[in-house]
Amino acid sequence: MERLNNIHPGEVLKEEFLQPMNITAYKLAKDTGIPQTRLSLIIKGKRRVTADTALRFSVYFGNSPKFWLGLQDDYDIEEVFLAKKSEIEGIGKFEED
Secondary structure (H helix, E strand, C coil), rough: CCCCCCHHHHHHHHHHHHHHHHHCCHHHHHHCCHHHHHHHHHHHCCCCCHHHHHHHHHHHCCHHHHHHHHHHHHHHHHHHHHHCCCHHHHHCCCCCC
């Protein structure tokens, strides 16, 4: 079975919010007070969505900060799992004596 690529929250932001709503990264940065360089790095998948950014996105788009942080957490967990798969899979389950 083919694995799907791990999707960064920046890609979700771009594909599901900015493009369909016809919002530029510049406008989003200006409207939310997020520095344009930070926003650009998020969209490129090179920077995390922080709690501050999640709060700003949630107010702007009308969803919850947990939506954005959940996307980031899911992405981070998958990245770590892929990087340490054999080590993680080698951990035994706790068993009481």
